[in-house]
Amino acid sequence: MSGGAFGKPGVAPTWCSSDKDFVTTALGASRLWVTVGHGIVNEVYWPSTGNPQIRDLSFYLIGSGEWVDLKRTRRYRLSTPGPYLPALTVTHHGDAYQLVLDILPDPLRDVLLIRYALDGPYRLGMILAPHLGSTGHTNHAWVEEGEGYARRGEAALCLTADAPLLHLSCGYVGFSDGWQDLNQHKALTHGFTHADDGTVSLSAEAQGRSGALALGFAKTPKGAHACRHCAGGQIRRSARGISSRLAVLGR
Numbered sequence: 001m002s003g004g005a006f007g008k009p010g011v012a013p014t015w016c017s018s019d020k021d022f023v024t025t026a027l028g029a030s031r032l033w034v035t036v037g038h039g040i041v042n043e044v045y046w047p048s049t050g051n052p053q054i055r056d057l058s059f060y061l062i063g064s065g066e067w068v069d070l071k072r073t074r075r076y077r078l079s080t081p082g083p084y085l086p087a088l089t090v091t092h093h094g095d096a097y098q099l100v101l102d103i104l105p106d107p108l109r110d111v112l113l114i115r116y117a118l119d120g121p122y123r124l125g126m127i128l129a130p131h132l133g134s135t136g137h138t139n140h141a142w143v144e145e146g147e148g149y150a151r152r153g154e155a156a157l158c159l160t161a162d163a164p165l166l167h168l169s170c171g172y173v174g175f176s177d178g179w180q181d182l183n184q185h186k187a188l189t190h191g192f193t194h195a196d197d198g199t200v201s202l203s204a205e206a207q208g209r210s211g212a213l214a215l216g217f218a219k220t221p222k223g224a225h226a227c228r229h230c231a232g233g234q235i236r237r238s239a240r241g242i243s244s245r246l247a248v249l250g251r
Contacts, residue, residue: 002191007175009198013136016042016056021078024086028107032217036103039076039090043131046110046155046217053155053217055129055136057114060182061097061122062205067182068094068122096120109226110217117210124206125167125188127178128159128215141170141200143193148202149221158224162212165204170195178203 022036033045041057061068070076076092092099097120104113118124130139132152141150148159148168159165167188171177172195181190181203188205195201206213218224 003193005169005171005176005190005192005195005200007172008195009138010172010177010195011174011199013055013131013173013199015052015131021090022088024088024103024105026105026107027086030106030108031110032105032112034103034105034112036078036088036090038071038074039092040071041103041112041114044112044215044217050134051155052134053130053132053157054215055131057129057215058127059092059099059101060125060127061099061118061120062125062182062187063122065186067125067186068097070099094120097122099124112215114213114215115211116206116213119209125178125182126204126206126213128202129173130157130200130202132157136173136199138197139200140197141195141202143168143170143191143202147225148204149224150200150202151221154219156218156221156224158214158216158221159202159204160214160216161206162214163207166207167191168202168204170200170202173199173201177201 017037020035020037025033031047033049035042040059043052044054045051046053059070070092075094076090079089081087088103090101100117102115106113116124130150132139132155139150139152146164150157169190169192171192181188188203216224
């Protein structure tokens, strides 16, 4: 399916659990603060700690006629380069899979970088729930040139990757969102291009067994789109560079 999503305005928005695994921020001028809970990204705060801009960024494993909700499976471990260092690695593991997520706020841009590496007979899916302006009400989401966007007032975000995202779609939570798609079809099949003025979400599938994602924030979609400059080799180099500097600090 394509075009506008159905189910407007979606179910009433909620926030995620206050049960957190980790809190991190950038080692630089970037204005991001990130919480992790149940092995996934929860709220991302921007431009200050009083302004949550997403409910969560959840990850899913998609196989042949089956899917795994990693937030609910809760088989994972956490590690960092050393004590008190804000670079987090989350390793999800099961009988047939391992997913490694390196969660690294960019030091200079208002961008969250996530490296992923997946082993096993699955593909990596994701669902992003914008709560821009610190609310899930009256958010707008759309897909443009292979990237996902959302906006409310003077806050916007852009979700992109080093390789084009697959099955990118937006929807209304509870009706046409990615979770409903997975639950009904055991795969991401929707291709909705916009979901306006409601409780919205963005869903996509990552390409390949490894790569990197970027989630950027700004006052305008054009500004948030600048996160695409972290894509490709640069996003990987940035993540490696941060990891290396943290490892040095930890020795």
